[in-house]
């Protein structure tokens with residue numbers, strides 16, 4: 001990231017699709033970009049057909065002119081490999097490159113993403129193009145970053161994909177006996193006797209083998225990654241100093257970003273909070289923290305967002321004035337070293353013609369574009385924030401294979417959504433200004449005072465041992481219900497649950513009991529509270545019962561273990577009770593928030609020496625702040641407090657000598 005921000009400060013810009021416009025417009029684009037403080041644009045994401053109008057042809061002239069123009073204006077290019085949308089000639093001449101859905105139907109060209117990552121023809125043609133692109137632009141003064149593909153995420157069920165799936169399985173299991181064992185194929189007469197019998201989980205008459213499904217998801221994520229790597233390697237060989245990224249999509253289920261992130265130089269994300277979602281600010285914060293986790297705590301980059309309404313929801317609410325700035329600065333506060341948008345200039349035609357942009361259809365003489373310019377100035381004022389870290393003492397565990405396995409059909413309830421569970425636990429921390437790192441279950445937890453595992457349905461022995469060792473060494477751990485249920489093959493772990501965590505939790509269970517209605521619980525010696533959706537029949541085995549169900553059976557348990565403490569929830573407390581529980585967890589861990597007092601809706605997050613306060617609420621509020629300090633955004637020096645109107649942001653740097 002440093003090679004990008006050094007000398008530029010925070011990155012500001014968006015997807016730039018000049019191929020949709022006559023060249024006269026490009027000159028105006030660049031003038032407007034300069035005026036807005038744009039310093040990075042993503043070019044060429046969907047330009048395959050323009051560069052390669054027929055198989056093997058090359059037309060780089062227009063792209064030469066675009067990149068020269070940008071370089072002349074001092075605007076860096078995040079140059080894309082345009083392989084997310086092959087031209088129609090590809091599908092027409094080589095239909096086997098087109099993806100096939102689970103029903104065996106081929107998906108055609110006419111939109112985008114019409115490729116199968118396992119297709120040898122697609123791969124060969126994509127890599128040939130990437131090679132020529134890299135050869136041509138290596139050393140170009142505009143080239144600052146490579147953007148590989150776009151939003152990887154779609155799987156295929158064609159014969160090429162099935163063959164690749166078999167190869168992946170051979171690698172994983174070695175022989176068919178091991179595969180049959182892992183997939184539990186004695187169930188429903190599913191035993192495979194030859195490798196060629198194995199297919200991707202195509203549509204079947206009833207519930208498909210969950211272990212097969214889980215492996216197909218692992219394979220799908222790996223297969224896309226293999227293609228990403230192949231493109232990356234071509235680029236890296238030719239431009240070893242140019243960082244490489246591909247744009248993620250937050251908590252996007254199909255792709256295991258923990259395995260992807262180490263393969264790229266810059267973690268970048270596309271994120272579109274829904275203005276109609278009352279939880280949007282919290283969800284966005286959680287997603288940004290995931291990106292920081294994926295980047296290993298280093299800065300990441302918000303690659304795409306919308307200046308106002310998108311066009312792909314059924315009813316697209318616009319952002320009120322100031323919301324674009326608020327959301328952008330929220331990402332910066334949480335570790336993003338840039339704020340980029342989809343897209344620079346609104347398209348006149350095509351499927352995204354009603355999607356917001358930095359230059360709307362009405363042109364630059366608009367309220368929205370004025371906001372875009374003003375925001376460029378904000379980001380320049382925050383240039384010193386680039387590269388600085390966000391420190392957290394709390395970790396929230398998220399795992400893709402566990403998510404995949406949990407959401408297979410045939411489970412006790414479909415109402416345990418692991419991302420919603422993360423959000424439930426994250427919210428009270430966010431409200432208290434407690435910074436959180438999102439980490440994988442395999443993370444080194446030793447630096448954290450508190451680790452939250454709202455749901456980890458699938459857990460490996462090694463990860464269970466790591467959680468146990470963490471508590472033994474003095475950590476505070478919270479484990480939510482229906483965790484530790486299956487092993488990495490998706491086989492239920494037998495014995496009292498959660499079998500691999502029984503010792504550390506000092507408790508164990510025997511029945512999962514989804515609830516038919518509201519659940520009443522009571523804190524030991526205290527008030528009643530409500531829980532929802534789920535209960536378990538558990539017993540204490542050394543843990544104290546902190547809260548019970550109306551039946552008197554334990555609902556929340558706390559266990560002193562080794563030097564630390566482990567908590568177990570046998571239900572899903574409603575938000576009020578979860579907030580109370582969070583206070584107890586924070587007290588056990590000795591963690592406090594960024595500020596002692598935060599009005600509702602105000603987000604507080606410290607990045608390096610800067611304390612960001614962001615008002616997502618509807619009221620003007622007064623927030624006591626440490627003095628003396630300076631607001632980097634306005635240059636003002638608050639005297640012990642700040643007044644924040646709705647959507648206001650301050651970025652306070654302490655001016656205390658020695659800070």
Ligand code: GLA
Nearest residue numbers: 150151270304310342352355
């Ligand atoms: C994603 C894609 C873009 C565009 C936007 C629309 O971010 O990467 O190409 O489709 O969504 O919101």
